[in-house]
Amino acid sequence: MTTGRLIVIGGDAAGMSAASKVRREQPQREIVVFERSPHTSYSACGMPYFIAGLIDSADKLVARSPEKFRDKFNIDAWVQHEVLTIDPSTQRLLVRNLINGSETLEAYDQLLIATGAQAIFPPLPGNEADGIFSLSTLASGIKVYEFMDKELPRSAVVVGGGYIGLEMAEALVRQGLQVSLIEKGEQVMGTLDPDMGMLVSEALREIGVTLYLNESLTDYETSNNKVTGVVTDQRTLPADLVIVGLGTRPNTGLAKEAGLLLGEKGSIRVNPRQQSSVPNIWAAGDCAESFHLISRKPFHVALGTVANKQGNVAGINLSGGYATFPGVVGTAVSKICKYEVARTGLTERELTALGLQYTTATTKTKTRAGYYPGAGWIMVKLLAEQGTGRLLGGQIVGLEGAAKRIDVLATALTAGMTVQQIVDLDLSYAPPFSPVWDPVQTAARQLVG
Amino acid sequence: MTTGRLIVIGGDAAGMSAASKVRREQPQREIVVFERSPHTSYSACGMPYFIAGLIDSADKLVARSPEKFRDKFNIDAWVQHEVLTIDPSTQRLLVRNLINGSETLEAYDQLLIATGAQAIFPPLPGNEADGIFSLSTLASGIKVYEFMDKELPRSAVVVGGGYIGLEMAEALVRQGLQVSLIEKGEQVMGTLDPDMGMLVSEALREIGVTLYLNESLTDYETSNNKVTGVVTDQRTLPADLVIVGLGTRPNTGLAKEAGLLLGEKGSIRVNPRQQSSVPNIWAAGDCAESFHLISRKPFHVALGTVANKQGNVAGINLSGGYATFPGVVGTAVSKICKYEVARTGLTERELTALGLQYTTATTKTKTRAGYYPGAGWIMVKLLAEQGTGRLLGGQIVGLEGAAKRIDVLATALTAGMTVQQIVDLDLSYAPPFSPVWDPVQTAARQLVG
Numbered sequence: 001m002t003t004g005r006l007i008v009i010g011g012d013a014a015g016m017s018a019a020s021k022v023r024r025e026q027p028q029r030e031i032v033v034f035e036r037s038p039h040t041s042y043s044a045c046g047m048p049y050f051i052a053g054l055i056d057s058a059d060k061l062v063a064r065s066p067e068k069f070r071d072k073f074n075i076d077a078w079v080q081h082e083v084l085t086i087d088p089s090t091q092r093l094l095v096r097n098l099i100n101g102s103e104t105l106e107a108y109d110q111l112l113i114a115t116g117a118q119a120i121f122p123p124l125p126g127n128e129a130d131g132i133f134s135l136s137t138l139a140s141g142i143k144v145y146e147f148m149d150k151e152l153p154r155s156a157v158v159v160g161g162g163y164i165g166l167e168m169a170e171a172l173v174r175q176g177l178q179v180s181l182i183e184k185g186e187q188v189m190g191t192l193d194p195d196m197g198m199l200v201s202e203a204l205r206e207i208g209v210t211l212y213l214n215e216s217l218t219d220y221e222t223s224n225n226k227v228t229g230v231v232t233d234q235r236t237l238p239a240d241l242v243i244v245g246l247g248t249r250p251n252t253g254l255a256k257e258a259g260l261l262l263g264e265k266g267s268i269r270v271n272p273r274q275q276s277s278v279p280n281i282w283a284a285g286d287c288a289e290s291f292h293l294i295s296r297k298p299f300h301v302a303l304g305t306v307a308n309k310q311g312n313v314a315g316i317n318l319s320g321g322y323a324t325f326p327g328v329v330g331t332a333v334s335k336i337c338k339y340e341v342a343r344t345g346l347t348e349r350e351l352t353a354l355g356l357q358y359t360t361a362t363t364k365t366k367t368r369a370g371y372y373p374g375a376g377w378i379m380v381k382l383l384a385e386q387g388t389g390r391l392l393g394g395q396i397v398g399l400e401g402a403a404k405r406i407d408v409l410a411t412a413l414t415a416g417m418t419v420q421q422i423v424d425l426d427l428s429y430a431p432p433f434s435p436v437w438d439p440v441q442t443a444a445r446q447l448v449g
Numbered sequence: 450m451t452t453g454r455l456i457v458i459g460g461d462a463a464g465m466s467a468a469s470k471v472r473r474e475q476p477q478r479e480i481v482v483f484e485r486s487p488h489t490s491y492s493a494c495g496m497p498y499f500i501a502g503l504i505d506s507a508d509k510l511v512a513r514s515p516e517k518f519r520d521k522f523n524i525d526a527w528v529q530h531e532v533l534t535i536d537p538s539t540q541r542l543l544v545r546n547l548i549n550g551s552e553t554l555e556a557y558d559q560l561l562i563a564t565g566a567q568a569i570f571p572p573l574p575g576n577e578a579d580g581i582f583s584l585s586t587l588a589s590g591i592k593v594y595e596f597m598d599k600e601l602p603r604s605a606v607v608v609g610g611g612y613i614g615l616e617m618a619e620a621l622v623r624q625g626l627q628v629s630l631i632e633k634g635e636q637v638m639g640t641l642d643p644d645m646g647m648l649v650s651e652a653l654r655e656i657g658v659t660l661y662l663n664e665s666l667t668d669y670e671t672s673n674n675k676v677t678g679v680v681t682d683q684r685t686l687p688a689d690l691v692i693v694g695l696g697t698r699p700n701t702g703l704a705k706e707a708g709l710l711l712g713e714k715g716s717i718r719v720n721p722r723q724q725s726s727v728p729n730i731w732a733a734g735d736c737a738e739s740f741h742l743i744s745r746k747p748f749h750v751a752l753g754t755v756a757n758k759q760g761n762v763a764g765i766n767l768s769g770g771y772a773t774f775p776g777v778v779g780t781a782v783s784k785i786c787k788y789e790v791a792r793t794g795l796t797e798r799e800l801t802a803l804g805l806q807y808t809t810a811t812t813k814t815k816t817r818a819g820y821y822p823g824a825g826w827i828m829v830k831l832l833a834e835q836g837t838g839r840l841l842g843g844q845i846v847g848l849e850g851a852a853k854r855i856d857v858l859a860t861a862l863t864a865g866m867t868v869q870q871i872v873d874l875d876l877s878y879a880p881p882f883s884p885v886w887d888p889v890q891t892a893a894r895q896l897v898g
Binding site for chain 2: 013043045046049054055060061163293303304305306308309326327328329330331332333334335340342344369371372373401403404405406407408410411412414415417421424425426427428429430431432433434436437438
């Protein structure tokens with residue numbers, strides 16, 4: 001695995017992390033990257049802030065351009081090149097140049113598939129109408145921005161109340177649009193328990209988003225192939241712009257056709273070194289399977305942190321080192337206007353599905369000493385295993401300074417700590433930063449009793 | 450230990466945590482508290498912010514007044530009552546009412562000593578002059594405030610560059626004074642390594658504090674019993690106000706006279722349940738010894754977090770439960786204007802003194818995604834054990850959002866994690882909160898290589 005031509009399919013977080021790692025370890029190795037979109041190494045997570053106008057150019061979301069990879073890192077990075085097929089028996093790829101339509105066969109000794117994830121669109125006839133977008137690649141984010149710049153939409157409907165949906169709802173409010181959001185669940189942010197998600201729903205209403213909960217997209221209204229409305233199972237909402245934020249699925253059509261074993265949600269099954277079921281083919285990032293340390297099961301999540309870690313692990317192994325992906329504990333964080341939202345571990349629903357018994361505590365305290373200027377509320381919910389007291393999950397909603405506290409819980413989860421051990425932690429305290437008992441400890445104290 | 454009259458000496462964090470815990474567990478138990486100062490349960494850490502004018506009344510620093518303890522919690526809390534002697538053989542205290550001078554004998558069945566710490570003053574003749582203050586009790590903080598209000602000092606010298614010294618330097622700058630700070634070490638914040646302390650020194654200079662490093666207080670200049678200057682081993686500095694911030698020592702004169710075994714820095718030696726060496730006498734908080742989990746040695750630190758934890762442990766044990774103090778890992782945090790400073794574990798000097806071999810990495814990254822508004826620099830220094838890679842310490846200096854990341858390191862230290870395990874952590878990422886690799890992980894990655 002350590003010599004010969006390395007081809008990477010996909011030029012974002014996982015693919016370029018791997019390619020860069022191999023380059024550092026093997027200055028002479030031939031490394032070729034094919035990326036379907038026009039961009040490499042961009043921050044997909046940054047798109048809502050670009051659309052919100054907080055970042056003045058999409059270029060700023062690009063960490064490294066193809067030119068930089070070529071010139072500075074000697075990585076042969078081709079954008080707008082789509083890999084059409086993988087033939088594991090001959091170790092060749094059929095690659096199309098999307099600019100001129102030409103096709104070539106490319107031989108690999110080692111192949112890393114890092115094709116990411118794609119937005120889920122419900123199969124509706126109006127899908128192709130102008131004004132309906134998802135956000136997955138940077139190119140898709142730029143399309144939304146350009147559409148808004150040109151068409152000056154006044155009303156928007158966001159479909160789906162997950163991270164991207166909520167961040168986009170805020171972005172559109174910031175740009176002055178009337179924003180509605182439809183969510184089929186009883187609360188937005190279905191990755192939290194409903195009691196915590198409710199706080200996020202309130203936050204959205206506060207900034208002027210009209211929420212339609214327990215409501216599903218059924219159709220679009222269009223006129224001259226432009227979207228004019230969103231039809232739900234309960235009403236029709238006018239819309240000049242629709243953002244579909246129903247999550248993503250692993251982009252694994254190529255891998256499936258090549259005979260690779262797939263796992264959770266259709267992601268590529270890999271061993272802990274990121275090797276697929278087919279010799280000399282590796283996978284990393286949003287297209288690859290992960291492992292959940294708390295549920296102890298295969299898991300799929302499309303997140304930049306995981307993509308970078310898996311890419312780095314693949315790069316180490318592809319260049320003769322040894323590394324394994326450590327798994328995840330389900331950590332995620334988001335900012336919705338002034339509200340910070342974070343989670344780690346498992347939710348009540350997830351625990352119940354696993355047959356685990358748990359106790360919970362939810363405490364509302366302050367982000368700083370109560371008397372210190374800027375102290376805001378923070379709600380912490382902890383879930384601990386019945387009997388053992390072992391932490392199983394944590395959720396945080398609150399004002400400035402709230403969210404990053406989830407990292408203490410993520411670390412404690414990884415270490416298998418009990419809530420008593422969290423109470424016992426020597427966490428930092430000074431009035432500008434925390435009450436004397438950190439909010440995560442106050443919640444843990446309640447569980448200890 | 451669970452019946453009879455409980456007397457607590459000292460009415461701040463440790464004493465009142467214990468008293469409150471006993472009250473919750475034992476609604477009928479007789480609990481008497483004697484506190485020498487006029488206040489109970491106040492935030493000593495909040496005093497610099499009160500003096501800075503960020504908090505409009507000292508009352509806000511009082512979590513619970515003696516009246517509240519008496520009326521709401523049925524805890525017989527007496528302020529301005531000083532315990533003069535403890536007689537363990539008869540289990541009696543001699544107590545003086547500081548208001549009218551009367552003295553009484555008070556019998557205890559169980560006694561908790563929570564007498565805190567006192568500011569260290571060098572034995573200089575001018576110590577009693579007007580305008581020279583330390584900060585330990587809330588009363589001492591109020592004295593500084595009143596002096597400033599009445600005397601309108603224009604120049605101040607802060608002696609000592611520890612947490613209190615630096616926070617006070619900032620507070621005095623905020624109040625428009627010309628502030629000099631003398632520190633006998635080569636950098637301020639001697640609880641950090643000098644390379645990190647240097648960043649804090651720069652921050653102080655930036656806000657207008659004149660620093661005199663490697664310089665020691667030798668005398669005061671006074672006129673009509675008012676301070677007019679500070680004499681160092683190198684110069685004389687004019688001063689209308691002097692803040693002595695040379696640290697604290699455990700307030701254990703009473704305990705020593707009563708024959709209790711003392712430990713680190715003269716603190717009261719206790720077992721993990723907070724029991725002293727003398728039957729029926731317990732100790733908790735700044736006057737009591739602690740234990741350092743990384744050096745594996747007895748340790749003393751005067752911090753509100755420790756005082757609350759030890760008080761809570763004592764309270765559980767005094768009311769028939771069972772709890773042990775878990776020890777500390779040396780975590781502390783402070784805010785110096787826009788700079789955030791934090792540490793945990795051991796420094797280079799401390800590791801060297803213990804004979805431990807270590808490697809270090811220091812990385813400068815950003816608090817948020819580089820393109821996100823408000824991203825500021827953050828410097829993280831990690832120290833890991835040679836060979837094993839086990840984390841031994843961490844230090845952070847940076848802008849908004851930097852400091853609280855120390856808690857991940859404190860948690861990792863407690864769990865005995867290696868730097869590789871820190872790289873592997875599933876920490877939260879979104880552009881408003883972090884780069885895709887959290888700064889603590891970037892530093893850990895450098896150590897992993």
